[in-house]
Amino acid sequence: MMRPPAPVQYVAKNMRLDLRLIAEMIPERARVLDIGCGDGALMAHLVTEKAVDARGMEIDMKEATEAVANGLAVIHGDADTDLAFYPDDAFDYVVLSRTLQAVERPREVLSQMLRIGRHAIVSFPNFGHWEVRLKLLLGGRMPDTETWSRPWYETPNIHPCTIVDFVALAEMDGHVIERWLAVDERGLKAPWRRSVRLANMFGQQALFLLRRK
Numbered sequence: 001m002m003r004p005p006a007p008v009q010y011v012a013k014n015m016r017l018d019l020r021l022i023a024e025m026i027p028e029r030a031r032v033l034d035i036g037c038g039d040g041a042l043m044a045h046l047v048t049e050k051a052v053d054a055r056g057m058e059i060d061m062k063e064a065t066e067a068v069a070n071g072l073a074v075i076h077g078d079a080d081t082d083l084a085f086y087p088d089d090a091f092d093y094v095v096l097s098r099t100l101q102a103v104e105r106p107r108e109v110l111s112q113m114l115r116i117g118r119h120a121i122v123s124f125p126n127f128g129h130w131e132v133r134l135k136l137l138l139g140g141r142m143p144d145t146e147t148w149s150r151p152w153y154e155t156p157n158i159h160p161c162t163i164v165d166f167v168a169l170a171e172m173d174g175h176v177i178e179r180w181l182a183v184d185e186r187g188l189k190a191p192w193r194r195s196v197r198l199a200n201m202f203g204q205q206a207l208f209l210l211r212r213k
Contacts, residue, residue, distance in 0.1 A: 015041050018097055018123035021181060021207050025121055026052065030092040033057065033117065035079045035109075036099035040067035043074070055091075057082065080104045083112035091117040098205075100124045100166075102156040107169060114175060114212050123207040126182065128162030128200040163200040170210060179209040 015023070019042045026032060028050045034043050037056030046052035056074035058064040067074040079096070080103050094117030096109070101124050103109050113120040126132075135143030163182060170177055180196075182203025199206070 015045060016097075017183065018205060018207055019045075021183070022095055022097060022121050022123065023049075025179070025209055026050065026093050028052070031090070032093045032095060033086070033091045034095045034097075035083070035113070036096060036102075037067060037072075037074055038063050040070060040072040040074055042095065042097065043067070043072050044070065047072075079109050079112075083109065083116060086112075086116040088115055089118060093117055093119045093121055095121045097121075097123045098125065101127075101159050101161050104158065106159050106161070107173065110169070110175070110210075111173060114210060118211065119178070120175075120210045121207070122166075122210065123205060124161055124166070126163050126200065126203050126206050127160040128164060129204050130201050131204075163196060163203060163206045166206065166208060167196055170208070174213050175210045176213055177208055178211055181207045183207070 023042060023045055026046060030050070030052050032043075032046060032052050032054045034040075034054060034056045037043055037058050038060070040056055043052075043054040043056050046054050054073065056064075056067060056072060057077040057079065058067065058074055059076070059078050061076050064074050064076045079099065094113040096113060100106050100109070100122055110120065110122070113122075132143050135141070163180075167177065167180075180199075182199035182205070184204045
């Protein structure tokens with residue numbers, strides 16, 4: 001039987017910013033599920049650099065097939081329906097990068113992540129950023145941003161979320177926020193890390209590390 005090829009190595013500096021930050025949060029040899037993993041860039045980095053047991057789920061069949069061809073353990077699946085089939089505590093970390101705002105039931109997806117994983121890591125574009133507010137106020141049209149540069153009729157976003165929204169949801173459902181970051185697209189971390197409301201105004205994208213109580 002032929003062995004699958006070794007995972008393609010991705011240089012960390014070439015990965016998307018939020019994926020690099022997520023990789024920093026995951027320890028060596030952890031069990032990781034990457035939901036909406038795309039072509040598997042984060043998975044490949046974690047496997048080659050941290051000896052992580054990485055599994056992936058991707059709704060786009062083309063990208064899932066590409067990831068499998070690169071030697072990654074990726075299945076074609078939908079976060080809204082397929083997470084229910086995983087057993088409790090199957091993973092140490094469950095990752096959802098720039099996908100929360102595109103699922104039909106974000107609250108249920110988040111709860112499922114913290115059922116099957118000891119920790120959840122979530123990143124999303126912050127729709128509370130001042131530039132988004134200003135463009136909507138002055139132009140009266142749905143804005144494009146540096147982080148999410150698609151017109152409204154092509155975007156997969158169905159539940160736009162702000163940092164304040166996410167914090168409120170986590171508190172309502174009893175999820176513990178262990179760490180959070182607000183950053184811009186160039187990688188500059190927000191200096192207002194102790195103020196959620198200032199981060200909500202000036203952070204272009206957000207990243208949260210959660211656990212159950």
